[in-house]
Amino acid sequence: MRIIAGVARGVRLAAVPDGVRPTSDRVREALFNSLGQFFDGGEVLDLYAGTGALGIEALSRGCERATFVETSGRAVAAIRENLRRANFEERGEVVRGDVAGEVLGKLEGGGRRFDLIFADPPYKISGLKLRDVVRRLPALLTPSGRVVVESGDALLEDFGGNSRRYGGTVVTIFEKPKPTTMKVAVCPGSFDPVTSGHLDVIGRAAALFDHVVVAVGKNVRKSARLSAAERASLIEKVTAPLGNVSVEVMEGLLVNFAREQGARVVVKGLRAGSDFESEFQQAQLNRTLYPEFETVFIMAASEHSFLSSSAIREIASLGGSVRGLVPEEIREIIQRVYLDVDDGRAAKGDKG
Numbered sequence: 001m002r003i004i005a006g007v008a009r010g011v012r013l014a015a016v017p018d019g020v021r022p023t024s025d026r027v028r029e030a031l032f033n034s035l036g037q038f039f040d041g042g043e044v045l046d047l048y049a050g051t052g053a054l055g056i057e058a059l060s061r062g063c064e065r066a067t068f069v070e071t072s073g074r075a076v077a078a079i080r081e082n083l084r085r086a087n088f089e090e091r092g093e094v095v096r097g098d099v100a101g102e103v104l105g106k107l108e109g110g111g112r113r114f115d116l117i118f119a120d121p122p123y124k125i126s127g128l129k130l131r132d133v134v135r136r137l138p139a140l141l142t143p144s145g146r147v148v149v150e151s152g153d154a155l156l157e158d159f160g161g162n163s164r165r166y167g168g169t170v171v172t173i174f175e176k177p178k179p180t181t182m183k184v185a186v187c188p189g190s191f192d193p194v195t196s197g198h199l200d201v202i203g204r205a206a207a208l209f210d211h212v213v214v215a216v217g218k219n220v221r222k223s224a225r226l227s228a229a230e231r232a233s234l235i236e237k238v239t240a241p242l243g244n245v246s247v248e249v250m251e252g253l254l255v256n257f258a259r260e261q262g263a264r265v266v267v268k269g270l271r272a273g274s275d276f277e278s279e280f281q282q283a284q285l286n287r288t289l290y291p292e293f294e295t296v297f298i299m300a301a302s303e304h305s306f307l308s309s310s311a312i313r314e315i316a317s318l319g320g321s322v323r324g325l326v327p328e329e330i331r332e333i334i335q336r337v338y339l340d341v342d343d344g345r346a347a348k349g350d351k352g
């Protein structure tokens with residue numbers, strides 16, 4: 001094996017110690033082609049470095065400094081020998097230790113940042129451990145840094161990178177995820193019908209997030225008087241002045257809907273301790289389905305703490321006035337639609 005390009009081009013590398021799987025010349029060449037061939041300075045981290053061929057190739061092509069991490073004593077000796085052969089002893093640091101066990105923690109704790117991180121773990125490493133290591137790497141990148149992972153069959157496309165297969169090797173290159181400035185929250189409910197309390201929570205959520213998607217869902221434990229599309233159109237009417245609120249009918253699971261909408265946050269209103277138990281359960285279940293999902297609770301204004309859709313349905317069905325309890329623009333429609341429709345569910349304590 002030789003250095004392919006750059007100032008140390010042609011330098012022959014030391015023999016590969018037993019148990020080390022070197023990156024083939026073909027894969028190294030393709031990989032550096034994808035990275036842009038040459039570099040203008042920058043720091044490299046070569047994890048599971050083997051003979052150090054990747055990090056040394058990067059030094060040869062213009063990177064300033066490289067840190068090599070290896071557990072095997074014989075591989076560490078080979079890296080030192082290769083740095084000497086390429087005349088890069090001053091530019092390389094060799095750390096002997098376990099990547100996942102201690103080294104990453106120390107690098108993170110020391111505030112180290114790299115422009116290029118190579119990770120070429122043994123293919124026998126479990127998929128779970130590989131993903132655990134890869135997940136920690138963006139924290140060690142400079143803002144424009146890149147990670148290159150060599151893996152056997154494991155595909156890592158969900159890290160936002162490009163994967164290419166070269167024979168039995170998959171190479172994935174990905175960048176540090178750019179922080180997204182747009183924070184979208186979903187505000188779900190059955191809204192049968194939407195109340196002044198709902199509108200208060202939606203408005204307060206709209207002040208906290210860039211965009212709020214009101215999700216008109218089907219609560220499988222209740223049947224609604226109006227179709228989801230009709231309930232959605234009432235909410236559209238009353239949220240129009242807010243400007244950053246949209247209303248959608250939600251089919252299926254909340255977590256799937258949130259993913260489709262690019263939302264990681266669900267906002268729920270809490271009126272009293274009695275709401276908490278079922279909300280807590282839903283929040284926990286949703287997080288098991290979508291671990292990055294967060295539930296944010298907004299406490300109802302005291303003047304709405306007694307308000308529920310079921311109470312509105314009952315009052316309207318018995319001909320009482322719901323003035324002040326629902327947004328005024330839709331009060332007449334609600335009085336008309338729910339009049340005489342005592343569906344037996346009224347005031348049974350459903351959250352609605």
Ligand code: PNS
Nearest residue numbers: 188189190217219253254282285351352
């Ligand atoms: O206003 P509601 O009746 O309390 O709203 C309940 C709703 C629609 C938000 C809830 O039933 C829901 O999220 N349904 C979507 C289906 C789902 O994801 N179920 C699992 C939640 S634990």
